[in-house]
Amino acid sequence: MSRLTFPAPPPPRATARRTAARTWRTRALLLAVMGASANLTACAAPSALAVSPSGVPAFSEDMLTPEFWIRRAPSPDAVLLDADQVAAKRMRAFAPEGGLLDLKALPATLTRAQVAGWVGDAQRTPIQAVIDEQGRPVTAAMLDELRQNTATGQIPETSAARYGLSVRRTHLRSLPSDLRLFASEDLRDYESLQAGVLFPGEPVVIAHTSADQQWLFVQTTQGPAWVKRGDIAEGTADAVFSYVAKEPGRVVTGDQVRTVFTPEAPEVSELELDMGVALPRADVAPGEPVNGASSYASWPVLLPVRAQDGSLAFQSALLRRTADTAPGHLPLTRANILRQSFKFLGERYGWGHQFNARDCSGLTSEVYRSMGLLLAPNSGLQGRSAALNHRLFTARDSHAERVRALRQAEVGDLVVVPGHVLMIIGHVDGEPYVIQDVPFAVFKDPATRQLRKTKLNQVSVTPLLPLYADDTTLYVDAMTSLVHVTRP
Structure with a gap:
């Protein structure tokens, strides 16, 4: 071309x-293509783990709830970064090499x-x-x-x-x-x-x-x-x-919520708001009607709208009190990281936020945005952003060193491989598990000793160590960065 x-x-x-x-898009495409066309031949074996009926190794149904992982997390409700530390990281995201x-x-x-x-x-x-x-x-x-x-x-x-x-x-x-x-x-x-x-x-x-x-x-x-x-x-x-x-009046904490339907103001009617979107509070007196409805059972927020001449104006809108929102960013705790990430479980993979969804880096960035942290928009930048703490890996790092680092990884840490990012959610018998938005799970079937490919194409929970990034390389050996997002 x-x-x-x-x-x-x-x-x-x-x-x-x-x-x-x-660059991340090139690598992400290569990852997907390699997963789609993996040569299902025998390779060096990871752990010989049983395969569940769903086609995922070392997996059980109870792993699909955040509570399973919250019970295993150390001090799940402890605040990992306070408001000042979160604000400092937000500023660093816009500094040189911060990613934004x-x-x-x-x-x-x-x-x-x-x-x-x-x-x-x-x-x-x-x-x-x-x-x-x-x-x-x-x-x-x-x-x-x-x-x-x-x-x-x-x-x-x-x-x-x-x-x-x-x-x-x-x-x-x-x-x-x-x-x-x-x-x-x-x-x-x-x-x-x-x-x-x-x-x-x-x-x-x-x-x-x-x-x-x-x-x-x-x-x-x-x-x-x-x-x-x-x-x-x-x-x-x-x-x-x-x-x-402006200070946020409401922060979207669900995977996606909508403003209240209103024919009086169609420009702010049923507007889609994704996780982490923060909206200032509208200056509305208690009970004062907003777009034909009382505000007493809803949260009034202020949204930008486009006038007929294309100019910027602002319009009040309502969010139902029952909608999944919060009065500010959620505290940065392990329990909140897990609850927020599991709200996307089963969502279809959406390259560049297609299909009203998100991709791997969209998943991780929106989870953390609901807690006030801003991550770069792609996996490669997330893996080396100066706003975050990370350990970089090169060819000099052995397989054993990589495995040891992952077994010591904490809830919320990000594992970055070329073109992809995964989030650590905990450990079972010392083995790390992740939540990820991924096209395929490729692993060695212990029964046949051959590589097996399970199409996921959604936000999924999987073990990490058995999975291959392509038909010869395990994720652990392809890892370029382990990002400690929650460290100061």
């Missing part, structure tokens, strides 16, 4: 950040070279566009048309940065298009142009507009991407960042 050539890339640190943000981009630090004036470089970087997707949703071949002409809609030739020499807030859960795209493109028929869980998601109330810097005027090119805290114009409300920098800085 040919690519456009862009002038003068941005400064090296920004380039490195964006390159890292794209501080939008307030971007220049108020953007150059053509800078914006063009961002546009070019956003296009670098690891998933080749071979077929469309109907299975028809993707032609060079189709791809050229998509690139032409980026309108890079219309980027001015300099332009003022504009600011906005997302008004709903909306996908980030590598190119300004809704077309769904895939590498092959059997890899439809991985869509070529999918680049992530924005949740309601997330800030963006608006840098450019597509030729058809339907898409905005934006910088997000995750990096550059295209987003539907109608999903962004544009306001002043002060209005945008003041909203983001």
Whole structure:
């Protein structure tokens, strides 16, 4: 697939950040492809463990409840990081090598070279566009048309940065298009142009507009991407960042909740809010009606909305008191880590938050976001973020050293392998177990001595040591980082 050539890339640190943000997708795709096509031949044996009827080794049904693991956790209700320590880690996430981009630090004036470089970087997707949703071949002409809609030739020499807030859960795209493109028929869980998601109330810097005027090119805290114009409300920098800085009135602690239905204000009616979304409290007197309903049995919150001219406004909305929310971020405890992660159990894998779901790094980041911690948007950056404590592993680390580290790992620690991240939930007979959002469990069947592949494609509980990252390498031997998220 040919690519456009862009002038003068941005400064090296920004380039490195964006390159890292794209590398994880390449590795994640490789992991999925290797799992899908694993050569089921005999390999070096992990522990010889019985296989459950579900096709997962060393597994029992009672492991599918958080209480099973909470009972095994040491001091499950002890607070691991206090509010000040959590706030310090949030700040470090936006510092150099923290994994997130501080939008307030971007220049108020953007150059053509800078914006063009961002546009070019956003296009670098690891998933080749071979077929469309109907299975028809993707032609060079189709791809050229998509690139032409980026309108890079219309980027001015300099332009003022504009600011906005997302008004709903909306996908980030590598190119300004809704077309769904895939590498092959059997890899439809991985869509070529999918680049992530924005949740309601997330800030963006608006840098450019597509030729058809339907898409905005934006910088997000995750990096550059295209987003539907109608999903962004544009306001002043002060209005945008003041909203983001407000104290949370309610934090979503369920996997996903919705605002109360209201025909009086459709822009905030049944709005999807994912785990960890924090909304400021609306200034509403007790019992005062909000959008045609009393607020006494609900929580009034303030949400950004898009006026008819595209400008930013704010609207009160209601969250039912019975919805899974909290008055602030949850305390960072082992019990809360387990309860929050198990709320996603069984959810379909969603590459880049497709299918109204999330992928492996989305799972880990949303669990911790409900407790006030911000993690980088991909597994590779989570494994080396300067905001977190981690032990890095190289080829010099032996299998025995790796196993020893995992047997000593704590609840909530993250295990990072190329393209994937898993969360430690505890130990059974000294063996580490994880919760993970993964396409397959590949392991050696003790009965046949052959590799066996169980399709999961969802958030799952599995042992760690028996699992293979591909047809020759165990996860433990592929591990590049053990992240101690809950340490100061």
